[in-house]
Amino acid sequence: MALRTAEVNMSIDVELTDLAYGGDAVGRYEGRVLFVPGGIPGERVRVEIVEERRGHARANLLEILRPSPERVEPAFPELTNSGCQWQHIAYPAQLTWKAHIVRGLLVRIGKQPDALVHPTIGMPAQIQPWHYRNYAVFTVSSAGEIGFKLMESHDVQDLDECGLLHPALDQVYQLVRHKLMDYFGDTLGEMLQSVTIRGAIGAVSSTVAGMASSSIKAVPTLLILNARPGSMIENPHQLAQELMTIAPGIVGVIIERVGGRYGRVFVGQEYLTDVVLGRRFRISADSFFQVNPIQTSVLVEQAMGMLDPQRSEVVLDGYSGVGLFSTFLASQASRVIAVESQPSAVMDARAGSTLNNQNNITPLEGTLERILSQLHYRRERIDLALVDPPRAGCHPKALQALQTMAPRAICYVSCDPSTLARDIATLCAGNRYRLVAAQPVDMFPQTYHIECVALLVRVGTK
Numbered sequence: 001m002a003l004r005t006a007e008v009n010m011s012i013d014v015e016l017t018d019l020a021y022g023g024d025a026v027g028r029y030e031g032r033v034l035f036v037p038g039g040i041p042g043e044r045v046r047v048e049i050v051e052e053r054r055g056h057a058r059a060n061l062l063e064i065l066r067p068s069p070e071r072v073e074p075a076f077p078e079l080t081n082s083g084c085q086w087q088h089i090a091y092p093a094q095l096t097w098k099a100h101i102v103r104g105l106l107v108r109i110g111k112q113p114d115a116l117v118h119p120t121i122g123m124p125a126q127i128q129p130w131h132y133r134n135y136a137v138f139t140v141s142s143a144g145e146i147g148f149k150l151m152e153s154h155d156v157q158d159l160d161e162c163g164l165l166h167p168a169l170d171q172v173y174q175l176v177r178h179k180l181m182d183y184f185g186d187t188l189g190e191m192l193q194s195v196t197i198r199g200a201i202g203a204v205s206s207t208v209a210g211m212a213s214s215s216i217k218a219v220p221t222l223l224i225l226n227a228r229p230g231s232m233i234e235n236p237h238q239l240a241q242e243l244m245t246i247a248p249g250i251v252g253v254i255i256e257r258v259g260g261r262y263g264r265v266f267v268g269q270e271y272l273t274d275v276v277l278g279r280r281f282r283i284s285a286d287s288f289f290q291v292n293p294i295q296t297s298v299l300v301e302q303a304m305g306m307l308d309p310q311r312s313e314v315v316l317d318g319y320s321g322v323g324l325f326s327t328f329l330a331s332q333a334s335r336v337i338a339v340e341s342q343p344s345a346v347m348d349a350r351a352g353s354t355l356n357n358q359n360n361i362t363p364l365e366g367t368l369e370r371i372l373s374q375l376h377y378r379r380e381r382i383d384l385a386l387v388d389p390p391r392a393g394c395h396p397k398a399l400q401a402l403q404t405m406a407p408r409a410i411c412y413v414s415c416d417p418s419t420l421a422r423d424i425a426t427l428c429a430g431n432r433y434r435l436v437a438a439q440p441v442d443m444f445p446q447t448y449h450i451e452c453v454a455l456l457v458r459v460g461t462k
């Protein structure tokens, strides 16, 4: 039943009972579902309905009538509407809610009524779950503000510091921001579209305390500026040269789309070399790499523990990026076939094999759906598979090929539990695979985003 028009903009009191994937608290009003950003289950709140959609409505929080004991003061309120939707929830509760959401999705979408979901592995207790990122993209608005895009809007939240970036990279951000404002003045918004900062934190420290430390002053850093289409930056080389010297640790400055889509100017290196659990990885500006260095090690350990490749086995690493999982799989297995569609990441994976003295990884460039069908046609054997797709999940043809090639186990690493659940439903249909367990790993504290590793085994395999 749609809400009556009179109910929009009306203020009502509701009990919040759940949290949805997407971050909103959930309540009910006259039998209909209400989504309330900023609420916490267990709270009684006064809200104003602002939007009605088929079967549900969205409401703004006006007043908290009975707060949850899990409510905390946001550390960076300016980030609430640009990504940190859960900073009003105490960190231990964020972890509990993430596991609850994964379980709910696996039951409902994944059709796994008995899904075993382990408690979320959070950031180590001795560090604050902030300043954890090695990578951030800051948008430049046409008015010259620099910061994060606001959710469901094209506006930019102007930020002069960033509570999500590692302290050393936040320092770089602040210096770069001032430099760009000085350099371009009033024309900043006409000239630039975004500024990306990416640092190799694992290259300067391997311990948790070290990786979180604000005493690290110089993290090897790449700075990537995207020129606004149609803009004409005068002497981009000089700008890149000047940016190279403004903060310790900057190893390369890249300006993209200078004078057109393919124009690229760079000074210094075009890539970083990062370290995870003692292995080295080359990461180019366009290649994907995990953004939370402390939790990346945990993710790798979880996936390796679940899959446990044997010496004689051939392992598929699907959506392999620069070869993060391939590298660890290759130390245990006979061979790893690494499939990745982004050319720069495939080149990085090749370079990474050399850096780590590994000769049993075969990086293949192309989509997993296409390459798997070729491998199947050539009757290649795959004993185990790891897949780590983007948020959209696996292509249906890739899932179909996996079912046909029937590896004894599949480790599915996912950054979106709703597509994970959908793909698990497909893989388990027809009783071909069964879900053993899912393990959420918190890569994105203060946000509703959930990383999860799930193990599926072929039915009939011990």
Ligand SMILES: C[S@@+](CC[C@H](N)C(=O)[O-])C[C@H]1O[C@@H](n2cnc3c(N)ncnc32)[C@H](O)[C@@H]1O
Pocket: 287, 288, 289, 290, 318, 319, 320, 321, 322, 323, 324, 325, 339, 340, 341, 342, 345, 366, 367, 368, 369, 388, 389, 390, 395, 415
């Ligand atoms: C979530 S990232 C995972 C990368 C890597 N496993 C890691 O942890 O660093 C997903 C990767 O899949 C790649 N990709 C996207 N669509 C693809 C497709 N259809 N086939 C193969 N790779 C794809 C992206 O370029 C990206 O590198």
